[in-house]
Amino acid sequence: MIEEKKMFDLEKEIRNWLRTLRRSENLEDSDIAELESHLRDEIDHQIERGLDEEAAFRAALEKSAPADILGQEYDKAKLYERSRPYWHPSRIMPALVWSYVKIALRKIKRHKGFSLINIAGLAIGMAACILILIWVQDELSYDRFHKNADRIFRIITKDTSGGTTFIQAGSPAPLGPALIEEVPEVENFVRVQAGWGNWHLHHGDDRFLDEYLAAVGPAFFEIFHFPFIKGDPKTALKDRYSVVLTEDLAKKIFGDEDAFGKIIQLNDANMTVTGIIENIPRNSHLHFTFAFPVVNMTKWRESKLDEWAYDQFATYVVLRRGADTVEVNRKMMDIVIQHLPNIQGSVYLQPLKDLHLRSTHINTWMLAYPNKGNITYVYLFSLTAFCILLLACINFMNLSTARYATRAKEVGMRKVVGARRSDLIKQFLGESALLTFLALLIAVFLVELSLPTFTRLAGKEMSLIQSGNWRILAGLFIIALVTSLISGSYPAVFLSAFHPVKVLKNIDLLGARRGGALRKVLVVLQFTFTIGLIICTAVIYLQLHFMQNRDLGYDTEHIISFAAYNGYRTNYEAAKSELLQNPNIIATCRGFPPPSGEWGTTEVDWEGKDPSVEVKIGEGPCSYDYLEVFNLKMAEGRFFSQELANDDRNWVLNETAIKAMEMEDPIGKWFSFMGQKGTIIGILKDFHGSSLHNPIAPVAMHPAEGFHMFVKYRPGNVSEILSFLKTKWDKFVGTHISFRYEFIDENIENWYKTEQRIGKIFRYFTILTVFIACLGLFGLASFMAERRTKEIGIRKVLGARASGIALLLTKEFAKWVVVANVVAWPAAYFASRQWLKGFAYRIDLGWEIFVFSALVALAIAMGTVSYQSLKAATANPVRALRYE
């Protein structure tokens, strides 16, 4: 149909309409042709109805939808089909994955140094993190193996008499039976005393002196789940003369014979072996190699199981499901008050799962359990692990973004040939995952390599693949995954955003501006950690040094101590004169080590006592010659003398005691300790009987029998003295008990074992973090030097000196380190102060420590950066300007 040319040009209008359709990317040409045909039919139809062309066109258009809506509809239809336009690549392309791997490996190979720094840094960080997590997991695993672990509690006694607090794991002996009778929530109980060494096993002529015992109630093996190899946990300790041995001890005593049912001597009694249990797991707070019924202690030791004042058993109870511990605590306290109306303090339940990590303030001597954990350290180390991992990740991210910037062209190319942003993100995340898992592999290898050292450091046997350590394996995987996600996410997002045209035209080639700020923040963060750790390590070191070098107020060196058994007890003077015949032995004495006053009593009285003053005083039994060995200093008066009659009724107190008692001119006044009344004849200068964690406590010394012999010798030939003491031991004590000795200064060293261990671990981790931070800085410095090659070349051509350029490059890093210091100081100050609060005697947190660590960090940073700076500064400018 040929239309006349009027004012309205139908063809032109249709062409315009088609143009709007073509703008929609969802409509294909065939679709448009079809729609055009439809429109024309509609127009014809309208014209047939009598409209003119223009009106027909408008009417037809009205029925049709606007182009954009049409496009949307087609798009919806497409979504339904889940098809993609032919020019889009499919989502999964196996061939490309291979290309990604190939490129990733090729990049690793091409930038060997860079990759090494990157992977090594991450691997080391991960290894450290894994090591710490192994330790943490081990610490948390204590006592969890008991079946009813969540229902087992230990009764703790808190004694607040005399103005001081003394918390111990012992509780009144008859409390357990009373609870069963009167408190329905309590299902079962057991009394335990463990590790105490005055009970010895004999079998024929063999003596087993180094074994740990546990004197326990009959329900012990019902409550605690120590697996039996032979015997019945329920009945094993029913009979008074029964004993349960661990597998190892049974083997030691009876060899390959079956120990079950055999008779063995415990001191003077015949005991039947009624059970053999597996060796006690290391992560048990109870440690023993044999267990026997606690009733026997009534015979051998005057411990009355039904005496309320006797509190040297640890009592464990099992509560019924759903019992309210607060309620039980209240009922328990009521019972205790009924029987001990004058008690000051309280009794309460401590959950079994807290025993290992939350008992540092509780005295547990009756359980011989010295290796208590400390929840603070668990938190501290977990935090450290997290920080180290974070540090390593930051490094990895930093180096990756720096390096990936050189791959802008690759990104541009990939985009031009059709890679979508999501493809690129996938590629880079995959690449970082590849690197991370490579690092993880190396980390596992490193962990295996360093575990023996770490085991020694931590003081316990640990392994990566231990039974029950599946959590660590799972954790490893998660660590790797998280690491790759964190470290890969930034480069992935950052790089994939490159505009292909700009990249290929070399505009904003490295995206330097955006990456730069974040990178600076990351470096500062890294150095903040490092400086914080340096400060903490320094504080720990200084405090340890302070504690180990503080004058305790008495001699500690060249003193051997051993048990004052038999002849040493009954005939001390004769033994002493025989010992002194050895020219290398200077002095001897008997008693206890200088007392700490921790075990005090408020049953004291003195002349002119103000009734409102209550003082808890510790006792220090000693021989007359005590000062000859320990060289304690007198502040006033005199020490005991054998020449003076009745001197053994007198008392010598320390300055703290006198101060606490508010006494004036104490010499000559009377003093009474648990009913033993005597005269105060002297005042000792204060000395540290226990570690510097504790303040000096009031102490009263008097001549009395002590369990220990002390021998002071001339420095030099220790082995000769020891063999001499051994022959004398055999003479005075006998050969049936082995000669065991201790050095006083070694014992004192042990006071700070935990701190030493922590200090050591901290030192290692500090070195590690410094190393990781340096790796990062080194990589970054080399990258920045490379990026500024041209600038440096131009500066040199214009007359800049090498030193000036080196300074220019170094200055920037110095600035960051300074900022890091400012951030690190308050945090480190707070943490250190918190830690130092645990010591009654501590160092001052001076500014020197902070300045020192700042300088160390600065020196390390400068050392790391200067190599690259110098290299860049001394390079030939011509080469620099020809670069690219």
Place this chain on the structure above:
Amino acid sequence: MMISKTLIAASTKPIILSVLISGEDYGYQIIQRVKEISGGALEWSDNMLYPVLRRMEKGGLLVSRWKISKKGRLRRYYRITEQGREELDSERRQWLSVHQALSRLWKPLPSLK
């Protein structure tokens, strides 16, 4: 009478298939026939029909070919495939069972008190 959007959307496919079962046809004509048959109740617009046709073609229910009309106009004719027939069969059964259920329910009109 307005038919709801969802019902229209749901019925488009079976209606197109039913129209094409009697022979090939092009878009505009399909719209006209549906309008006639429904007594004007179903008046489809192009933006509804063509994308659906496209989808059905990609789904293998229809095939299309271009023909030039006597007037010289390009027209895209759609024809049902074997798969389309099967689809229609299953659609028919579904619709009939719905229809049956509704008619049974509605036969004795609920008494309006």
